[in-house]
Amino acid sequence: MSTTGFNSQNGSGRGQAYANGPSQNPVPLQPPGQGYNMPHQIPYNPMQAKAPMPPGPGLYNSGPYQPGPPASSYQGPPGPPMMTRPPMGSLGVHTPPQSSSPSPGPSPIPGPRMSPLQGAPTPPASANSYYPAPPQQQPAPPAWQYGAPRPMGAPPPMATPPLGPMGNHHTASSSPGPPPSAVGYGVAAPVPPPPAFHNATPPPGPGLPPTTVHGYVQRGSAPPPMNPSAPNTYQPGRGPYGPPLPGAPLPGQPPSMRPTPPPTGPPMANATPPPPPRPPEGLSQPQMLIVSDIDDIFLPTPDSLLVNFNECKELVQALLKSLPQMFSKTMETQSALGPALQSAFKLLSPTGGRVSVYQTQLPNVGVGALKSREDPNQRASAKDIQHLSPATDFYKKLALDCSGQQVAVDLFLLSSQYCDLASLGCISRYSAGSVYYYPSYHQEHNPAQVERFQKDLKRYLTRKIGFEAVMRIRCTKGLSIHTFHGNFFVRSTDLLSLPNVNPDAGFAVQMSIEENLVDLQTVSFQAALLYTSSKGERRIRVHTMCLPVVNSLSDIFAGADVQAITGLLASMAVDRSVTASLSDARDAMTNAAIDSLASYRSAVLTVQQPGLLAPACLRLFPLYILALLKQVAFRTGTSTRLDDRVFSMCQLKYQPLAYVMLMIHPALYRLDDLSDEGALNISERTIPQPRLLQLSVEKLTREGAFLLDAGSVLYLWVGRSCSPHFLSKVLGAASYAAVPQVMNSLPELDTAESQRTRAFIGWLKEQRPFFPLLHVIRDESPLKSSFMQNMIEDRTESALSYYEFLLHVQQQVSK
């Protein structure tokens, strides 16, 4: 049984969300969120039921994806947004309500932990510019007081504001659960000095030259002494919600951003010593504190590192704008991710929330340092794959600690080399975070990945979120649930602890029958999720599913849900390959197919016929198993990077079933003969519905163009002799040779074919919560091999073709 995500269809009239077998409207493409269109789902607008709005700046829009007010707060099944993605501009600034009880004293806001996350997206203008291209950097010195273009890696800390009751500190309690992601940058901008050393350099006094990168003064754990020149604008009576006090720079230490600037720039020796610290004028500049003791990390100031985003928005923006320049010439290339995570955890423990880690290399310093353990020669090994399990316990233990304090850690891996995702991924896996992976990410050389990252980040920051969640899955007496799959921590026998719950996660459970069920007509499963919504309300969401109990095996076979079976098998295989070995997992999957068909043959079929017979529901089961065997996660014999493999395994366990199935068995369409027959009409757009094709090169022809929808990536393969009509009308190219090598979007031409194609591709893209890349590939493109790898029905050097696999299964079944 598989309860995946919150899209479980409880017989709610959605019908066969996961139909068995291919249909004209391929099942994986029916977004679970299509429920938005269903008439019986009344938009539930909890906000309208409440009288007083929190006295915040504006109504808190519950997310940019709901179209229009009535559905705006619809806490419906948090499936992928069904409607069109709102244009960038409509994001607006979602400011979370200020604490509803503006208490004068610095009392922490109990209970609801608001998510200024939703307020995090900076105004639309800069929504796309989280990582402004370098040329856009203002020539003015960054917000650091020491002048801009210093080739120094670590701008020495500003006048560190004195500790204690001296102002400029936002008491951390003032912000009700600020989002950890923006936290680091709460106000001050913390950025830890170039990835490695956290130095607790003493705040330079007025006459003390700032330390250079190499002149770190090891301060141990003593907090930096006070700087007399610091806060000359301290206002003692400031309440906790006061805006950042002018004058005193706010210290901060955001371990969450971890940029790894390439070592460029002149060597340190040529660096001119920066001018002595000027007294800060107004809180207009974020400040950085450097903690050098990475073995025993501590928070340099007890408060004011975590601040309310809305109050310090300008500072955060200033920090983000200045961040790329700050480290552009640094020579430090080491990464101390472990200590950074520990300090982030310390920072967030009082309030809980979310940490976003952006990692571009292997962490190699401090606790949790990892070594590169991938052997490039073993990538294509036909035997077992090593190093699928974590190298160190550190991240798992830290994730468990985080889970206990309701902190979730999300990992964005933007590296081109081996990053030991097997170990790093643990930090997200057990703290209910998510892992995003952008192999070969490069700002300039790989704009497609950059765009994908931007879109994913936007979605990440603006999607719905629930905090401090626990989920309990109950079932009828006589059944028991014994294994769970997904990103969470199992706190007790059926209680899952999810510090963050988001609509892009899927869960799977395995149950077993403990007692005799003869007396029961139906069994029920109920998943109850208790969470704090982003508006601060504590909610429970319950899904219940009832299944009939039958006493004959043929009924079981008639009601089998092949996609759920495949999804669950994939999760189980991932577990098996980590604990046992990959070849074990592969054999187990094949045996699953063989056993089920063998039992069908022996128990259900009355007449023993030659050949391989399968029940109608399971007729695609061998195909899906073969697809799993050829999946990046489980394939052997083909060169696969270890990180790619591990990420694929993570996705198999984490994604909701619809996208897992797309990943396993992509959908292939022929695009050059789209027509309007059978097209869907959605909001006055006509979306053609081409037929699904089998995944074999037999179905490809040189005269056509085909679209392969593999979930997170779309390949548009153009045949060599494709009709010039298609080329010109849709791709805007005069001839085959004129189709550019790298093309990631279709030009907006005014022709009917272009509109149809774009409508179709746009429709595919909108249905999913992540942003799929489109690659238009010609025959000789380097991406052709990845396109062809998806042709699972074909034979390759290391794998069987579909027909051969069926023969193999048949032989085993008839034994």
Place this chain on the structure above:
Amino acid sequence: MFTFAAFCYMLSLVLCASLIFFAIWHITAFDELQADFKVPIDQGNPLHALVLPEYSIHGLFCIMFLCAQEWLTVGLNIPLLFYNTWRYFHSPTDTKEQLYDPASVMNGDTLRFCQKEAWCKMAFFILSFFYYLYCMVYSLVTS
């Protein structure tokens, strides 16, 4: 007569009592886990501290009986010694965590395995307690 063997048996009697105590602790701990009284993370710490003492005491037994030339007793303890060694190096948990991995212990299979293990160990230790008692008396009386 008070031989070395008798002395070994006496010592092992006492230590076996402590082994039984450890086993009972394991059983209670896993039972608490299953009944949701405790969270796996918190539960783990005292249990992990018990693992090495238990293995070392048992190893001491084997060495003692080897020196005392009580072959039958050694033979009975050898399988457990192998099992302990295997467990130590191939624990179905993480590298440094002994006994169980808090992140995955609540999965039904692991929990059942740990419980079974704890019960078996306790049964074994109780039986060996009485066996040592008998052997001690026997070696004291006959010599």
